[in-house]
Amino acid sequence: MTNSPHISLESLADIAEERASLETLPDAESHLAVCETCNATLQNLRRLLFLMKNDTTEDVPRDVLMSALNIFSPATPARLPRIIAVLTFDSRSAGPAFGMRSIRTASRQLLYRAQETALDLRVTVENEECRLAGQVIRDNCPGAQIELSGATGTVTTELNELCEFSFPAIPLGMYSLRVRMPDVEIEIPELELKD
Numbered sequence: 260m261t262n263s264p265h266i267s268l269e270s271l272a273d274i275a276e277e278r279a280s281l282e283t284l285p286d287a288e289s290h291l292a293v294c295e296t297c298n299a300t301l302q303n304l305r306r307l308l309f310l311m312k313n314d315t316t317e318d319v320p321r322d323v324l325m326s327a328l329n330i331f332s333p334a335t336p337a338r339l340p341r342i343i344a345v346l347t348f349d350s351r352s353a354g355p356a357f358g359m360r361s362i363r364t365a366s367r368q369l370l371y372r373a374q375e376t377a378l379d380l381r382v383t384v385e386n387e388e389c390r391l392a393g394q395v396i397r398d399n400c401p402g403a404q405i406e407l408s409g410a411t412g413t414v415t416t417e418l419n420e421l422c423e424f425s426f427p428a429i430p431l432g433m434y435s436l437r438v439r440m441p442d443v444e445i446e447i448p449e450l451e452l453k454d
């Protein structure tokens with residue numbers, strides 16, 4: 260998380276729980292003074308802590324706090340324009356040349372387009388698990404992150420210098436995919452990963 264301009268969730272949680280170290284606090288405070296995103300997250304964390312501490316006198320476990328925060332995160336202000344990507348090609352339905360049994364074990368290719376950006380996705384299913392990899396096709400993709408959210412959680416990865424990415428194996432199911440770039444977010448709201 261050292262590349263992120265924002266305060267890490269861990270640090271925000273420390274601040275919310277009033278156990279941030281004095282060394283990091285001045286930096287965080289000056290960032291919070293100017294960053295609405297981190298402020299919104301911090302406020303959500305404080306609200307969560309308040310709600311949770313009404314339920315129990317014990318300290319809230321960090322992982323419980325983090326997963327509860329995910330419920331709130333759609334409410335944090337999205338300041339970037341978001342473009343919904345549209346499916347333009349699916350090798351599964353692209354006709355006989357792609358539908359042969361002999362390539363059933365090969366990757367399924369999905370192409371999406373969002374204005375001047377294209378997303379080339381490769382879906383490989385093996386042992387009831389799915390591997391999703393691909394490439395963002397665009398003039399440049401500096402510092403872009405790509406995020407895959409589903410019923411079992413969210414995984415995030417970064418594009419390499421060729422704008423390629425790959426996720427670790429995940430369960431089959433319905434996901435949403437987001438590419439976060441400095442100037443825009445591209446989203447595939449419903450990406451069904453199945454055999």
Ligand SMILES: [Zn+2]
Pocket residue numbers: 264265266290294295296297298
């Ligand atoms: Zn921030």
